[in-house]
Amino acid sequence: xxxxxxxxxxxxxxxxxxxxxxxxxxxxxxxxxxxxxxxxxxxxxxxxxxxxxxxxxxxxxxxxxxxxxxxxxxxxxxxxxxxxxxxxxxxxxxxxxxxxxxxxxxxxxxxxxxxxxxxxxxxxxxxxxxxxxxxxxxxxxxxxxxxxxxxxxxxxxxxxxxxxxxxxxxxxxxxxxxxxxxxxxxxxxxxxxxxxxxxxxxxxxxxxxxxxxxxxxxxxxxxxxxxxxxxxxxxxxxxxxxxxxxxxxx
Amino acid sequence: xxxxxxxxxxxxxxxxxxxxxxxxxxxxxxxxxxxxxxxxxxxxxxxxxxxxxxxxxxxxxxxxxxxxxxxxxxxxxxxxxxxxxxxxxxxxxxxxxxxxxxxxxxxxxxxxxxxxxxxxxxxxxxxxxxxxxxxxxxxxxxxxxxxxxxxxxxxxxxxxxxxxxxxxxxxxxxxxxxxxxxxxxxxxxxxxxxxxxxxxxxxxxxxxxxxxxxxxxxxxxxxxxxxxxxxxxxxxxxxxxxxxxxxxxxxxxxx
Numbered sequence: 213x214x215x216x217x218x219x220x221x222x223x224x225x226x227x228x229x230x231x232x233x234x235x236x237x238x239x240x241x242x243x244x245x246x247x248x249x250x251x252x253x254x255x256x257x258x259x260x261x262x263x264x265x266x267x268x269x270x271x272x273x274x275x276x277x278x279x280x281x282x283x284x285x286x287x288x289x290x291x292x293x294x295x296x297x298x299x300x301x302x303x304x305x306x307x308x309x310x311x312x313x314x315x316x317x318x319x320x321x322x323x324x325x326x327x328x329x330x331x332x333x334x335x336x337x338x339x340x341x342x343x344x345x346x347x348x349x350x351x352x353x354x355x356x357x358x359x360x361x362x363x364x365x366x367x368x369x370x371x372x373x374x375x376x377x378x379x380x381x382x383x384x385x386x387x388x389x390x391x392x393x394x395x396x397x398x399x400x401x402x403x404x405x406x407x408x409x410x411x412x413x414x415x416x417x418x419x420x421x422x423x424x425x426x427x428x429x430x431x432x433x434x435x436x437x438x439x440x441x442x443x444x445x446x447x448x449x450x451x452x453x454x455x456x457x458x459x460x461x462x
Numbered sequence: 463x464x465x466x467x468x469x470x471x472x473x474x475x476x477x478x479x480x481x482x483x484x485x486x487x488x489x490x491x492x493x494x495x496x497x498x499x500x501x502x503x504x505x506x507x508x509x510x511x512x513x514x515x516x517x518x519x520x521x522x523x524x525x526x527x528x529x530x531x532x533x534x535x536x537x538x539x540x541x542x543x544x545x546x547x548x549x550x551x552x553x554x555x556x557x558x559x560x561x562x563x564x565x566x567x568x569x570x571x572x573x574x575x576x577x578x579x580x581x582x583x584x585x586x587x588x589x590x591x592x593x594x595x596x597x598x599x600x601x602x603x604x605x606x607x608x609x610x611x612x613x614x615x616x617x618x619x620x621x622x623x624x625x626x627x628x629x630x631x632x633x634x635x636x637x638x639x640x641x642x643x644x645x646x647x648x649x650x651x652x653x654x655x656x657x658x659x660x661x662x663x664x665x666x667x668x669x670x671x672x673x674x675x676x677x678x679x680x681x682x683x684x685x686x687x688x689x690x691x692x693x694x695x696x697x698x699x700x701x702x703x704x705x706x707x708x709x710x711x712x713x714x715x716x717x
């Protein structure tokens with residue numbers, strides 16, 4: 213077994229005013245693995261994600277990260293594009309911040325935009341993009357550095373069902389190209405079972421692991437995967453765990 | 463049709479009020495030094511047009527110079543404050559004191575410091591004081607208004623402090639800076655006029671000086687004429703700034 217890209221071991225996070233937000237919580241992600249993190253609102257999913265990204269330190273417990281600086285990317289709930297920059301400049305930003313010459317950064321940004329299906333939108337400002345297009349640009353910005361670890365924090369929560377589904381397939385197709393480890397936070401059971409080969413279910417806050425479900429089947433998903441018994445069973449198992457997790461804490 | 467009415471409504475009211483004023487003056491025969499009829503004011507406006515425009519320009523140019531100085535100083539200090547929380551704590555109370563102190567109260571002091579020969583310097587200084595605060599507070603607020611997730615992104619890619627200021631905080635502050643400058647420009651004119659009053663009749667020959675001068679000579683119609691020009695200047699300036707702000711925001715947002 214290869215060393216995990218990132219591992220949380222019995223981490224706990226306490227906030228000064230709100231008290232315990234997360235933990236004790238353990239999770240380990242192998243290179244190239246796609247793991248979905250599912251839990252009810254306020255269970256500390258986003259806190260867990262910030263720990264995995266190295267943006268925050270736990271109060272107790274250890275975080276082991278082998279993905280170095282610049283090898284981790286995050287896609288947030290909102291596209292969080294800078295409104296004063298073009299799509300291309302937004303996507304080039306991570307490269308430019310880490311010292312890649314502007315011309316090269318811009319060229320790689322254009323290529324990343326093309327990969328997410330936004331060729332031709334280089335000069336568009338975020339305000340001119342639809343919700344789905346803005347999310348794609350945000351995805352391009354995360355992929356432009358060719359990360360080893362890609363963290364997605366409920367990235368499709370604000371989009372309509374059709375856009376969500378096509379973006380889910382696109383993310384999986386893009387994953388096949390460079391195989392980063394992906395952690396996908398969501399509160400949508402079906403989305404979790406569709407996107408990930410392993411679903412970690414969290415209890416009501418402060419979140420702990422309620423259980424894990426392994427989703428069999430080919431990644432990226434084949435057409436009609438949502439209709440297969442494997443998918444239905446995995447989704448049911450995740451739902452059961454969610455229910456049990458909320459009872460455990462109650 | 464409704465749009466035409468909307469546009470005409472304020473003019474109709476002004477015309478009505480002027481007509482009432484004119485009739486009242488003629489019927490009561492009130493002396494012109496006490497209340498001149500609108501027609502007298504119109505005559506004063508027509509005969510003094512050139513000198514009124516000169517006076518308006520004197521006031522406006524002082525206000526604009528003050529606005530530029532205030533803009534540079536306020537944004538410079540805001541940048542220092544934005545870079546250092548300690549500076550923030552040190553500067554804030556002083557800035558608040560500056561904001562709540564009326565210009566008229568400081569005017570005599572500044573006039574002494576500027577020296578009797580240079581009242582125009584005192585007037586600029588006072589207008590700068592008034593225009594400083596909205597730009598400063600807009601800049602300070604704006605520098606802290608960056609999207610927290612974008613801040614996290616800058617953390618993630620190990621951005622330097624300079625990169626963070628130049629590429630995130632300053633651009634994020636632009637809408638706040640536009641708003642601050644709009645308010646400050648209006649206040650700079652008010653500051654310039656108040657300071658002219660403080661400087662008295664020996665000061666810069668702007669609109670306030672015209673009002674004082676005509677008042678001393680009991681030429682009430684000329685006083686009101688200067689007031690009308692001041693009001694018009696304010697309206698035009700406000701409309702221009704409103705437009706500039708909208709254009710600036712459209713440029714920033716790209717739409």
